[in-house]
Amino acid sequence: MPGSPDSTAESAEQLVDSRRGKLHPAVARVREAVRAALRELPADTTVLVACSGGADSLALAAAIAFEAPKLRLRAGAVIVDHGLQADSAHAAAIAADQCRSLGLDPVEVRAVEVGSEGGPEGAARAARYDALRAAADQFGADVVLLAHTRDDQAETVLLGLARGSGARSLAGMAPVAGLLRRPLLEVPRASTAAACIASGLRPWHDPHNDDPQYRRVRVRHEVLPVLEEALGPGVTEALARTAGLLRADADALDALAADLAETAVRRTDDEVLCDIGMLEAEPEAIRTRALRQAALEAGCHATDLTAGHVAAIDAFVTGWRGQRWIDLPQGVRAMRRGGFIHLKPRVTG
Numbered sequence: 473m474p475g476s477p478d479s480t481a482e483s484a485e486q487l488v489d490s491r492r493g494k495l496h497p498a499v500a501r502v503r504e505a506v507r508a509a510l511r512e513l514p515a516d517t518t519v520l521v522a523c524s525g526g527a528d529s530l531a532l533a534a535a536i537a538f539e540a541p542k543l544r545l546r547a548g549a550v551i552v553d554h555g556l557q558a559d560s561a562h563a564a565a566i567a568a569d570q571c572r573s574l575g576l577d578p579v580e581v582r583a584v585e586v587g588s589e590g591g592p593e594g595a596a597r598a599a600r601y602d603a604l605r606a607a608a609d610q611f612g613a614d615v616v617l618l619a620h621t622r623d624d625q626a627e628t629v630l631l632g633l634a635r636g637s638g639a640r641s642l643a644g645m646a647p648v649a650g651l652l653r654r655p656l657l658e659v660p661r662a663s664t665a666a667a668c669i670a671s672g673l674r675p676w677h678d679p680h681n682d683d684p685q686y687r688r689v690r691v692r693h694e695v696l697p698v699l700e701e702a703l704g705p706g707v708t709e710a711l712a713r714t715a716g717l718l719r720a721d722a723d724a725l726d727a728l729a730a731d732l733a734e735t736a737v738r739r740t741d742d743e744v745l746c747d748i749g750m751l752e753a754e755p756e757a758i759r760t761r762a763l764r765q766a767a768l769e770a771g772c773h774a775t776d777l778t779a780g781h782v783a784a785i786d787a788f789v790t791g792w793r794g795q796r797w798i799d800l801p802q803g804v805r806a807m808r809r810g811g812f813i814h815l816k817p818r819v820t821g
């Protein structure tokens with residue numbers, strides 16, 4: 473089914489405030505979040521909003537268009553056309569027109585080819601992020617804004633819990649990650665939808681957002697409503713708060729693990745060596761993070777390296793009973809010899 477402008481009915485009640493000439497609370501909330509996230513940027517910084525044409529990123533586009541002159545920023549938009557639906561070019565053109573009419577400049581549509589690595593969602597995401605980075609390069613932008621909301625964050629935490637993830641994953645999406653910023657992580661999705669209606673914007677409705685074959689869609693439409701009903705309203709907000717708390721913890725542990733890896737892990741020409749004597753005195757949370765880092769350095773991909781793999785490497789330190797070796801993703805092999813764990817990448821050719 474092709475996507476269409478969102479058919480959410482305009483509620484008279486929601487428009488009351490704007491008719492009275494008062495700023496609608498949802499619009500105010502989105503703008504305030506944008507101001508708070510971008511306040512410290514130097515004047516003349518170029519900021520691009522990644523706009524799919526959906527309600528979240530359209531509300532973000534409107535807010536940055538309003539706030540940019542006051543913050544003395546230049547604000548533009550990038551729309552990525554993934555080419556995955558018959559009418560995707562049309563939907564991208566409509567989103568671009570709306571961004572232009574908001575006063576954003578430059579506004580760029582980038583068509584991408586989505587590969588297959590990492591599954592359909594992962595491949596689309598990888599192609600999108602590449603396109604966003606390329607657009608930032610082209611326009612000299614230091615910041616790209618993504619419109620993930622508090623509800624997206626809560627969904628990410630629940631999905632992580634269901635996988636049995638650790639603190640880093642349960643910390644959800646980062647408000648700032650290099651070039652990327654997510655100013656709406658504390659703003660509910662209901663506010664972005666209401667802000668669009670109040671501003672007369674016509675969001676595009678992505679049919680994937682209703683497709684129950686995606687786990688995230690099932691969490692959104694089935695799991696969270698049940699939790700809110702059983703445990704009371706506020707579950708979504710609470711899950712997002714958990715992400716924020718765990719982010720601070722995970723950052724601190726990662727910093728300690730990086731310090732440990734600095735001394736206990738070293739690279740030679742053909743392998744990565746981990747000093748068991750230095751590792752065994754450390755708490756598990758720090759030791760296993762340093763070991764994970766070592767495995768990544770040896771060539772394992774983050775997406776393939778599981779907690780089970782890391783536990784098996786850790787067993788060379790804390791559960792040594794003469795294990796011979798373990799095979800890790802990307803053909804990396806780990807074994808204990810002398811006082812070290814040796815992580816050897818597969819020899820190719």
Ligand SMILES: Nc1ncnc2c1ncn2[C@@H]1O[C@H](COP(=O)(O)OP(=O)(O)OP(=O)(O)O)[C@@H](O)[C@H]1O
Pocket residue numbers: 521522523524528529550551552553554593597600617618619620624
């Ligand atoms: N086609 C697009 N063009 C530009 N930006 C997009 C596009 N699709 C998504 N985005 C940006 O990414 C944000 C998240 O979108 P969505 O939730 O659909 O992606 P996702 O698959 O969860 O990706 P990720 O979580 O890695 O960003 C949007 O709010 C928007 O800012």
